[in-house]
Amino acid sequence: MADPMRIRASEKGGIVNVKVLMSHEMETGQRKDGSGKIVPAHFIQSVTATHNGKTVLLAHWGPAVSKNPFLEFNFKGGQKGDKVQVTWTDNKGDKRTDEAAIS
Amino acid sequence: MNQMRRRTLKAGASAGLLALLAAAGIISPGEVLAADWNKAAFEGKSMQDALKALGASSPATSSDIVIRAADIAENGAVVPVGVESRIPGTQSISILVDKNPSALAASFDLPAGTEPSVTTRVKMGQTSDVYALVKADGKFYMAKKEIKVTLGGCGG
Numbered sequence: 001m002a003d004p005m006r007i008r009a010s011e012k013g014g015i016v017n018v019k020v021l022m023s024h025e026m027e028t029g030q031r032k033d034g035s036g037k038i039v040p041a042h043f044i045q046s047v048t049a050t051h052n053g054k055t056v057l058l059a060h061w062g063p064a065v066s067k068n069p070f071l072e073f074n075f076k077g078g079q080k081g082d083k084v085q086v087t088w089t090d091n092k093g094d095k096r097t098d099e100a101a102i103s
Numbered sequence: 104m105n106q107m108r109r110r111t112l113k114a115g116a117s118a119g120l121l122a123l124l125a126a127a128g129i130i131s132p133g134e135v136l137a138a139d140w141n142k143a144a145f146e147g148k149s150m151q152d153a154l155k156a157l158g159a160s161s162p163a164t165s166s167d168i169v170i171r172a173a174d175i176a177e178n179g180a181v182v183p184v185g186v187e188s189r190i191p192g193t194q195s196i197s198i199l200v201d202k203n204p205s206a207l208a209a210s211f212d213l214p215a216g217t218e219p220s221v222t223t224r225v226k227m228g229q230t231s232d233v234y235a236l237v238k239a240d241g242k243f244y245m246a247k248k249e250i251k252v253t254l255g256g257c258g259g
Contacts, residue, residue, distance in 0.1 A: 026226075061209045062207055062209065064207075064227075065209050065225055066226055070183075071222070072222040072223070075218060
C-alpha cells in the first residue's frame with residue numbers, strides 16, 4: 001500500500017481550493033536500471049476527487065506526470081467542515097483513497 | 104530507436120488483446136472501467152496521434168487559454184504547469200508536451216461547478232512546446248507555450 005496523500009482544502013468566498021500531493025513513483029517505462037533492463041512503467045492513471053459524493057474532478061494521467069504528483073484545482077459549493085475525498089488508481093490496479101475536511 | 108519501436112508494437116498488441124478479452128466477457132466490467140483511461144491518446148507518440156485519439160484533430164488557437172509555467176525549467180523531471188481557460192463552458196483541459204515520447208501528459212474532466220483551472224507538475228525530456236487543449240461546448244481550443252529545459256526528465 002502506498003503512503004497517504006497530503007490533501008489540503010480551504011474555502012474562501014464560496015470557492016474551495018484543493019491541493020493534493022500524492023506519493024507515487026510514476027515510473028515512465030523509459031528508464032533502464034543498473035543492469036540495462038527497462039524499468040516497467042508504473043504510474044497513476046486516474047484520479048477522482050469527490051465532495052459530498054459528487055465528483056468535482058476526474059483526471060487521467062500518463063507517465064509524464066512527475067514523481068510524487070501534485071495537483072491543484074478549485075470548485076464551487078463546498079463549505080467549511082465538508083469532506084473532500086481523493087482516490088487514485090495506478091496501471092497495476094493499486095488504489096488509495098484519502099480525505100480531508102475543508103478549512 | 105529499434106527498441107522503442109519494439110515497445111510500441113508490444114503496447115499496441117496488448118491494447119488489442121485487452122479489447123478482445125473485454126469483448127469476450129473474460130474480464131469483469133470493473134476492469135473495463137479502467138479503459139476509460141484513453142490508452143490510444145496516452146500512447147500516441149506525436150501530438151497528432153494524441154489529438155486524433157482525443158477527437159480533436161484540428162483545434163482552434165485561442166488566446167483565452169492561459170498556460171502558467173516558467174519560461175525555463177531547470178529540472179525537466181518536475182515542471183510545474185498550470186492551465187486556466189476563460190472559454191465559457193469549459194469541460195476538459197489536457198496538457199500535451201510536443202517532444203515527449205508520448206505527447207499527452209494529463210487530461211482533466213471538469214464537471215459543472217469546478218473552476219476551469221488546474222495545476223500539476225509534468226516531466227519534460229527536452230525543451231519543447233507545451234500545449235493546453237481545452238474542450239468547451241463540444242469544441243476544441245488550444246494554446247501553446249515554449250518551455251526550455253536545461254536538464255531532461257526522462258532517463259537516468
